[in-house]
Amino acid sequence: MIRLILAPIRGVTDVVYRNAFAVCFGGFESAVAPFLQLRQGHSLRPAELRQVAHENNLSLRVIPQVLTHHAPTFLAALRELKSAGHEEVNWNLGCPYPTVAGRGRGAGLLPDAKRIDGILADVTRESPVQISVKIRLGYHDPDEFQAVMEVFNRYSLKEVILHARTADQMYDGEVDITRAAQALGMCRHPFVYNGDIAGTESFLDMKRQLPGVAAWMIGRGALMNPFLPELIQGGPLLQPDVRRERLVKFHGLLFDGYGRWLSGEQHRMDKMKEQWGYLAHAFSDPQAVFSRIRRSHPGNYQSVVEEVYRVSLADNGRKTEQK
Numbered sequence: 001m002i003r004l005i006l007a008p009i010r011g012v013t014d015v016v017y018r019n020a021f022a023v024c025f026g027g028f029e030s031a032v033a034p035f036l037q038l039r040q041g042h043s044l045r046p047a048e049l050r051q052v053a054h055e056n057n058l059s060l061r062v063i064p065q066v067l068t069h070h071a072p073t074f075l076a077a078l079r080e081l082k083s084a085g086h087e088e089v090n091w092n093l094g095c096p097y098p099t100v101a102g103r104g105r106g107a108g109l110l111p112d113a114k115r116i117d118g119i120l121a122d123v124t125r126e127s128p129v130q131i132s133v134k135i136r137l138g139y140h141d142p143d144e145f146q147a148v149m150e151v152f153n154r155y156s157l158k159e160v161i162l163h164a165r166t167a168d169q170m171y172d173g174e175v176d177i178t179r180a181a182q183a184l185g186m187c188r189h190p191f192v193y194n195g196d197i198a199g200t201e202s203f204l205d206m207k208r209q210l211p212g213v214a215a216w217m218i219g220r221g222a223l224m225n226p227f228l229p230e231l232i233q234g235g236p237l238l239q240p241d242v243r244r245e246r247l248v249k250f251h252g253l254l255f256d257g258y259g260r261w262l263s264g265e266q267h268r269m270d271k272m273k274e275q276w277g278y279l280a281h282a283f284s285d286p287q288a289v290f291s292r293i294r295r296s297h298p299g300n301y302q303s304v305v306e307e308v309y310r311v312s313l314a315d316n317g318r319k320t321e322q323k
């Protein structure tokens with residue numbers, strides 16, 4: 001088995017999504033959950049803890065993620081998560097949004113390796129759980145990872161996940177495989193590559209260029225083609241009717257799940273539409289599918305979905321390069 005990890009995509013790869021995915025599709029070994037909001041001096045919000053609680057994540061092992069630049073708050077969250085039964089927590093050092101990075105959290109910490117060093121010194125000394133980190137190449141400068149990697153090498157970390165872009169790039173532009181290979185070469189921890197694994201071909205290409213990677217993290221590629229992790233694991237190309245059946249089941253589990261986890265029909269509708277922003281790519285004409293779903297309302301949503309499922313699916317399940 002190739003170790004594949006579902007990437008955290010805030011608003012999308014939540015508990016409902018992760019469970020439905022694990023029932024309908026295979027290939028992932030675990031998932032890193034979208035980041036928990038830490039508030040200085042406060043405990044974790046019960047609703048956020050429920051998202052990562054083991055009893056709600058029985059189908060796919062989940063690793064909670066935290067976003068903070070404050071060691072005492074970090075440690076308090078690690079203790080809470082340990083009490084909830086977690087053995088590993090991921091530290092987000094990659095979030096690029098100005099409200100986060102601009103305030104020195106997420107990717108905003110990457111230019112300041114000394115500060116990362118200070119936080120890790122305080123936190124790893126007393127942490128009751130193993131810590132993994134998720135970083136980018138840098139905030140503005142794609143070589144910031146070098147000083148950061150030297151810091152990481154001084155601590156005991158479960159693994160280092162690299163999204164091979166700078167924060168300035170957000171989610172677009174080329175991933176930098178050359179720098180990812182440099183980071184892999186420097187890193188003494190298990191190294192996880194992340195970024196633009198969009199099909200079996202791009203995966204094999206990256207695998208060739210990054211020998212020694214311990215695991216691969218996939219986000220949007222799997223959201224747009226949920227069959228991708230299974231294909232990477234060597235699974236067969238499925239006939240369209242088999243794929244359609246599994247997509248219908250997946251949709252049903254999402255719809256029912258959000259009915260239970262969210263309050264109000266409008267809230268559920270908004271969440272489903274967010275999901276369809278990715279899911280539409282499993283169909284041959286994603287734009288047409290998404291625009292029909294976007295215009296739907298609680299009164300006609302189910303019939304629009306049924307019609308959409310009569311539209312043909314994307315070619316063969318390997319065709320996921322388009323965004």
Ligand SMILES: Cc1cc2nc3c(=O)[nH]c(=O)nc-3n(C[C@H](O)[C@H](O)[C@H](O)COP(=O)(O)O)c2cc1C
Pocket residue numbers: 007008009010011033034035065092094095134163171194195196197217218219220221
């Ligand atoms: C809408 C959105 C939300 C995201 N939320 C998170 C998050 O909560 N934590 C995190 O570490 N990364 C987050 N990411 C980044 C992804 O985990 C991943 O690093 C990125 O999408 C690149 O991988 P991919 O090309 O396989 O999608 C987010 C990305 C997107 C597009």
